[in-house]
Amino acid sequence: MINQYPLWKYLLIVALFVVGAIYALPNLYGDDPALQISANRMAEVDTATRDRVLKLLEERKLPVKSYEFRPGLLLVRFADTETQLQAYEPLKEALGDNYTTALNLAPATPDWLRQFNAMPMYLGLDLRGGVHFLMEVDMNAALDKAAERYVGDLRTLLRDEKVRYLTITDNKQRVEMRFGTAEELARAEELIRAEYRELELLEEQGEGGLFLHAALNEQARLDTTRFALQQNITTLRKRVNELGVSEPTIQQQGDSRIVVQLPGVQCTSCAKELIGATATLEYHAVDEEHDIAAALAGRVPFGSRLYKNRDGRPVLLQKSIIVSGDQIVDASSGLDSQSGQPMVSVTLDASGAKRMSNFTRDNVGKGMAVVYIESKTETRIVEGKAVRTTKRLEEVISIANIKEHFSKRFQTTGLDSGAEAHNLALLLRAGALAAPMEIVEERTIGPSLGQDNIDQGLRSVIIGFVVVLLFMAIWYKGFGLVANLALGLNLVFIVAVLSLLQATLTLPGIAGIVLTVGMAVDANVLIFERIREELLNGNTPQAAIHAGYEKAFSTIADANITTLLAALVLFGFGTGPIKGFAITLSIGIITSMFTAIMVTRAVVNLMVRGKRLTKLSI
Numbered sequence: 001m002i003n004q005y006p007l008w009k010y011l012l013i014v015a016l017f018v019v020g021a022i023y024a025l026p027n028l029y030g031d032d033p034a035l036q037i038s039a040n041r042m043a044e045v046d047t048a049t050r051d052r053v054l055k056l057l058e059e060r061k062l063p064v065k066s067y068e069f070r071p072g073l074l075l076v077r078f079a080d081t082e083t084q085l086q087a088y089e090p091l092k093e094a095l096g097d098n099y100t101t102a103l104n105l106a107p108a109t110p111d112w113l114r115q116f117n118a119m120p121m122y123l124g125l126d127l128r129g130g131v132h133f134l135m136e137v138d139m140n141a142a143l144d145k146a147a148e149r150y151v152g153d154l155r156t157l158l159r160d161e162k163v164r165y166l167t168i169t170d171n172k173q174r175v176e177m178r179f180g181t182a183e184e185l186a187r188a189e190e191l192i193r194a195e196y197r198e199l200e201l202l203e204e205q206g207e208g209g210l211f212l213h214a215a216l217n218e219q220a221r222l223d224t225t226r227f228a229l230q231q232n233i234t235t236l237r238k239r240v241n242e243l244g245v246s247e248p249t250i251q252q253q254g255d256s257r258i259v260v261q262l263p264g265v266q267c268t269s270c271a272k273e274l275i276g277a278t279a280t281l282e283y284h285a286v287d288e289e290h291d292i293a294a295a296l297a298g299r300v301p302f303g304s305r306l307y308k309n310r311d312g313r314p315v316l317l318q319k320s321i322i323v324s325g326d327q328i329v330d331a332s333s334g335l336d337s338q339s340g341q342p343m344v345s346v347t348l349d350a351s352g353a354k355r356m357s358n359f360t361r362d363n364v365g366k367g368m369a370v371v372y373i374e375s376k377t378e379t380r381i382v383e384g385k386a387v388r389t390t391k392r393l394e395e396v397i398s399i400a401n402i403k404e405h406f407s408k409r410f411q412t413t414g415l416d417s418g419a420e421a422h423n424l425a426l427l428l429r430a431g432a433l434a435a436p437m438e439i440v441e442e443r444t445i446g447p448s449l450g451q452d453n454i455d456q457g458l459r460s461v462i463i464g465f466v467v468v469l470l471f472m473a474i475w476y477k478g479f480g481l482v483a484n485l486a487l488g489l490n491l492v493f494i495v496a497v498l499s500l501l502q503a504t505l506t507l508p509g510i511a512g513i514v515l516t517v518g519m520a521v522d523a524n525v526l527i528f529e530r531i532r533e534e535l536l537n538g539n540t541p542q543a544a545i546h547a548g549y550e551k552a553f554s555t556i557a558d559a560n561i562t563t564l565l566a567a568l569v570l571f572g573f574g575t576g577p578i579k580g581f582a583i584t585l586s587i588g589i590i591t592s593m594f595t596a597i598m599v600t601r602a603v604v605n606l607m608v609r610g611k612r613l614t615k616l617s618i
Contacts, residue, residue, distance in 0.1 A: 002546045003605045013602055016594075017489065020496035026113055026120040027495055031105035032065060033084035035091060037074040038100050045074050045099070056094055062087045068106075075106055121498045123263070124506035124580065125249075125445055127454050130263040134441035137256050142228035142435035143173045146216060149329065150175050150199070152350025154214065157195060163188050166209055174215035178208060185210045225255070228435040233258055249504075258437070281325035284317040285359070286367030286399060292316045307371060309396040317369050317396070322359050327352030333421040336411065342421035344412045357407030364405060370398040370412065457510035464517045465491070472521055476528050478617030482603045483524040486595040490520050493591040494584065508581035516588025522559065523596035526552045528618055541613035549601055556597065564589045 037053065039045050050069050053076065057064055062083055068075040078084045084103065092101040105128075107120050125132055147170040154175055155168050165188065166178040179185040189201055189212060198220035204211040216224060233250055240248045240262065249261035290301040295316050300306060307315045330347040348356055372395050400412050468487065472480035494513060498505060531548030539547065564586060571582035 003542055003608055005602055005605050010602060013599055020493045022113065022116055023118045023496040023500045024492050026107060026109040026118050026499060029108045029110065032077040032108045033081045034075055034077045034104045034106035035084065035087060036102045036104040037095065050074055053091060056090060057087055060090060077106055119499060119502065122502060122504040124504045125261045125263055126507045127505065128263045129445050130261060132443050133260040133439050135258045135260060135437045136440045137229055137232055137258065138436045138438070139225045139228065139256050142225055143221060146224050147173050147175055149349045150214065154192065156350045156354065157191060158188055161191055163191065174213050177212045177214070179210045179212065182210060185212055188212060229256065232435060232437060236260060282371045282373060283322040284369050284371055285322065285363065286369055287316040287318050288366060290316060307394060307396050315369065315396045322368070323348060323352040323355055331425045333418065333425040342418045344421050344425045345409065346412060347409050353408035360402050361405045364402050367399055367401055369396050371395070372397045453507050457507060460514050461510065461517065464514050468517060468521055476618055479528050482600050483521055485603060486599045487517065487520050489599060490592050490595040493595065494588050497587050497591065503583060506577060506580040508577040509584040512581045512584030513588060515585060516592060520588065520592035520596060523556045523593065524600060526555055531618060535616065541616045542608065545604060545608060553597065556593065560589050560593050
C-alpha cells in the first residue's frame with residue numbers, strides 16, 4: 001500500500017507530542033508572588049535562617065503558600081502580591097545586610113512537572129518590565145592604565161639592573177624613556193625585550209637626549225581591552241547577583257559595550273546606584289602586640305583599628321595600608337604545591353610589589369589580613385520623599401601568616417575550602433571596575449506596559465491562528481482540518497522547545513511566532529495544491545496523495561531552508577531583539593516542516609489507509 005507509514009514513525013510522532021506537551025504545560029500555570037532570600041558574600045542560608053523567616057511570618061499572621069529551601073537560597077511563595085509586599089519590609093529589616101531579600105515571581109509549576117525539569121519560558125524585559133542599560137567601556141582609559149603600570153615596572157627593572165636613565169613617563173598609551181648615552185639605551189632595550197615580550201620598542205633621537213618608546217603590541221592591546229571588558233562584566237554580575245534580581249541579562253555587545261537588563265526592577269536610580277557602587281580591597285598587618293579585649297573595652301591602640309570578620313568576630317589590625325586593590329594586577333585560585341591546601345595567587349604592580357617586599361621582609365611569621373571594602377548608595381522613601389544614604393561595608397575576608405619574604409607575586413593561604421579560594425580570587429579580580437563606563441542608553445519599562453505587551457502579543461497570535469484555521473478549513477475542507485491539527489501541534493512544539501532551552505521570550509519573539517503561524521501552512525498549501533493537480537490529471541486519490549507529498553517536498557525544503565538561512569544571518573549579525581525574532585523564527589521553521597510534512601502525512605495515511613476512494617475532501 002502506497003499511503004502507509006511504518007509503526008516506528010507513528011510511535012515517534014506520539015512520543016514527540018507527549019514530550020512537547022509536558023514541556024509546554026508549565027507556561028499555563030503562571031507565577032506566584034514570592035520573596036527570594038539569598039546570602040551576601042560569605043553568609044549562609046541554612047535551616048536556622050529558614051526557621052527564623054517562617055516564625056517571623058507566622059507571628060505577623062502572613063500566610064505562606066509554600067516554600068522552597070536549598071543551601072544558599074530560600075524562596076517563600078504567597079497567594080497574592082498584597083501579602084508578598086506586607087512581608088517584604090519586615091523580613092528585610094530582620095535579616096539585615098548579611099542577606100538579600102528580593103521581590104520575585106516564582107513559576108507555579110506543579111511538582112509532577114518539575115520532576116521532568118519542565119519550567120516555563122523566561123519573559124524578557126519588554127514583557128515583564130524592568131530597566132535596560134547600554135554601557136560603553138572606556139577602552140582608552142584601560143590602555144592608559146596599562147601604560148601607567150608599565151612605568152613602574154620598567155623603572156624597577158632598570159634600577160635593579162643598574163641601567164641609568166634620565167626620565168621614564170607615560171604618554172598617550174606608551175612609555176617614554178630618556179637616556180643620556182646610546183650604550184645605556186641599547187642595554188635597556190635588550191633587557192626590556194627579554195622581560196616584556198608584549199612591548200614594541202622604538203628608538204628616537206630628539207632634543208634633550210635619546211628616547212626609547214615602549215607600547216603594547218596589537219595582541220597585547222586586544223588582550224588588555226578584552227580583559228577590561230570581561231572584568232567589568234564580572235563585577236557587574238556580582239553586584240547584580242547581590243541585589244537578587246531574577247534572570248538578569250549582563251552580556252557583551254560588540255568590542256566595548258555591555259548590555260545590562262534587570263527584569264522586575266522599576267527604579268532606574270536604584271539600579272544606577274548598584275552598578276556604580278565602588279568596591280576594593282586592602283591588605284593590613286594584624287596587630288599582635290596589643291590586647292584585643294582592651295580594644296573592645298574602648299582602649300583602641302594608636303595606629304590600630306577594630307574590624308570584624310565574616311562571622312562578626314572582632315579583629316585588631318594596624319591602620320596603615322600595605323597595598324590596596326587597585327595595585328592588584330591579577331588573582332587566581334588553586335592548590336598550594338607543598339601543602340595541597342586551597343590558596344589564591346596574587347600579582348601586584350610595581351609600586352605594590354615594592355611596598356609588599358618592604359613589609360614582608362621585616363614581618364615573616366606575622367599575620368596579614370585582607371579587608372573587603374564596599375561603598376554603595378541606597379535610596380529609601382521616607383515620609384514620601386526620596387532620601388539617599390551611603391553605606392560603607394568593611395569586612396575582613398581572610399587572615400594568613402607570612403611564611404617568607406615576597407613582593408610581586410605571592411600566595412594567600414589559610415582558607416577553608418576551594419570554593420572560598422575561588423570566591424576570594426573573584427573578589428580580588430572583580431572588586432572594582434577595570435575601566436570607567438558611561439551609560440549611553442537607558443530605558444524603563446513598567447510592569448503594566450509589559451502585561452499590555454503580553455496581552456497584545458497573545459491576541460495577535462490567537463487572531464492569526466484563528467484566521468488561518470478558518471481559511472484552511474473553508475478552502476481545503478477535510479484536508480484543511482488536518483493542516484489545522486498540525487498547526488496547533490506546531491505551536492505546542494515551539495513553546496516546548498523555547499521552554500526546554502529556557503530561552504527568553506521577547507516581543508520580537510512573539511512576532512516570530514505570529515509569522516511562523518502564517519508560514520506553517522505554506523507547506524500544506526503546496527502539498528494540497530499538488531494533490532489537486534494530480535486529481536485533475538486523472539490520477540486516483542491514493543496515487544494523488546502519494547504524488548502530492550513526494551513532488552512538493554523539494555519545493556518545501558527549498559523555501560524553508562532559504563528562510564532558515566535568513567534567520568541564521570539575523571541571529572549572527574543582529575542584536576538583542578533581532579536575535580529573539582530570529583530564534584523563534586528558526587524554531588518555528590524546523591517544527592513547522594516536521595508537522596506540515598510528517599504529521600499531516602501520518603494523519604492522512606490513517607484516514608485513507610485500505611480504502612478505495614473515488615474523491616477527496618480537498
